[in-house]
Amino acid sequence: MAELPPPPERRWWRRLPGRLERVGGLGAQLRGRFRPGRSLGEELWEETLELLLAADCGAVVAEELVEALRQSAARERWREPAQLLEGLRAEMARRLEGRERGLSLAGDPAVWLVVGVNGSGKTTTVAKLAARLQGQGTASLVAAADTFRAAAGEQLRALLGPLGVGLVAHRPGADPAAVVFDALAAARARGCQVVLVDTAGRLHTKQNLMQELGKVGRVVGSQLPGQPAEVLLTLDAYVGANALSQARVFGEVAGATGVVLTKLDGSARGGYVFQVESELGIPVKLVGTGEGPGDLADFEVAAYLDALLAEEGAPAGGG
Ligand SMILES: Nc1nc2c(ncn2[C@@H]2O[C@H](COP(=O)(O)OP(=O)(O)OP(=O)(O)O)[C@@H](O)[C@H]2O)c(=O)[nH]1
Ligand SMILES: [Mg+2]
Numbered sequence: 001m002a003e004l005p006p007p008p009e010r011r012w013w014r015r016l017p018g019r020l021e022r023v024g025g026l027g028a029q030l031r032g033r034f035r036p037g038r039s040l041g042e043e044l045w046e047e048t049l050e051l052l053l054a055a056d057c058g059a060v061v062a063e064e065l066v067e068a069l070r071q072s073a074a075r076e077r078w079r080e081p082a083q084l085l086e087g088l089r090a091e092m093a094r095r096l097e098g099r100e101r102g103l104s105l106a107g108d109p110a111v112w113l114v115v116g117v118n119g120s121g122k123t124t125t126v127a128k129l130a131a132r133l134q135g136q137g138t139a140s141l142v143a144a145a146d147t148f149r150a151a152a153g154e155q156l157r158a159l160l161g162p163l164g165v166g167l168v169a170h171r172p173g174a175d176p177a178a179v180v181f182d183a184l185a186a187a188r189a190r191g192c193q194v195v196l197v198d199t200a201g202r203l204h205t206k207q208n209l210m211q212e213l214g215k216v217g218r219v220v221g222s223q224l225p226g227q228p229a230e231v232l233l234t235l236d237a238y239v240g241a242n243a244l245s246q247a248r249v250f251g252e253v254a255g256a257t258g259v260v261l262t263k264l265d266g267s268a269r270g271g272y273v274f275q276v277e278s279e280l281g282i283p284v285k286l287v288g289t290g291e292g293p294g295d296l297a298d299f300e301v302a303a304y305l306d307a308l309l310a311e312e313g314a315p316a317g318g319g
Helices: 020-032 044-056 059-075 082-094 120-135 154-164 178-188 208-222 242-254 272-280 301-307
Strands: 110-115 140-144 166-168 193-196 232-235 258-262 284-288 295-296
Touching: 020 044, 020 082, 059 082, 059 258, 059 272, 082 178, 082 272, 110 120, 110 208, 110 242, 120 154, 120 193, 120 284, 120 295, 140 154, 140 178, 154 166, 166 272, 166 295, 178 193, 178 208, 208 242, 208 272, 208 301, 232 242, 232 272, 232 284, 242 272, 258 272, 272 284
Parallel strands: 110 193, 110 232, 140 166, 140 193, 232 258, 258 284
Antiparallel strands: 284 295
16 A cells, blocks of 8 residues: 655744745844834835845735835824834735635546646646545546657656556647546546646747646647646746746736746745746646645645744744
8 A cells, every 4th residue: 555645734834944045034034124113114115124124025015015014104194113014914914815725626526737837846746646536535547648758657656656646648749738638538538636747847938838728728728628727837936036937928828827837945035925926817826845745735825824923933832
């Protein structure tokens, strides 16, 4: 019997010891600036803006947050800088809350497409999702639709083998749409509830990308109206802002419904979630915190803001 991954820990940042210094750093630094007795003036707004920029919130979001804070301070007649931290948290929460972050299981089966630039963590995420679904007692099947990279099928076989999750793969160079077609038929025959589709990241041109993803999407839609239920865009947190424009192309072409922020364990981009959501307009649904099958967690707004604005480092205790 395959060994199941450990249950995902609710508070994902606690699995990143020493990695999210800047996450904790922002809270500590804001507290340093919001000292009792300081006047709520230009200097303080400038400093707040700089800290938000340094935390990777992105210029647009950082300016909007400071502007909202400035207006709240005037409207509510705040006198004490300590009130700003509460106000900033509320503004941040307002931006992040109310977005659908759950993964849709609608469909018979539900099809989840995983797309993204090369090396961003697509194949690993597919395996993590298969492990998670299996842990929940949901049968899934994986379609190896990255036929572009010769070793992609082998990589999936190695990751899925220990889990005992089924894989549909064709020869390298085969038509990805044909792989998906076969996988859908196999999933229905076996009564699988979810089909996970791994796609290629290394495509030469946007034209090529459009054609290939378009064809995969058409096959899914014609076989199963209303599908795919999810199109998940993997985004490497480590590469930061440089990756966003490239990722946006994938997201737009594929019609992404959610972002998987991968490799968060290797980066310390505290405010990056704001930048991602504002630049891509797609909610972050999952975070990748390692290479193992269990290293995938739901993105939770309250937990994230707790960590981001914590007094120092990642908060200890609690579960
Ligand atoms: N530390 C860490 N490594 C990760 C994470 N997700 C993926 N990786 C690693 O990143 C590398 C690339 O991951 P893949 O899943 O192969 O990426 P991909 O998008 O499928 O790559 P291509 O198919 O070549 O486009 C691998 O070494 C993974 O183990 C994560 O959340 N944390
Ligand atoms: Mg891959």
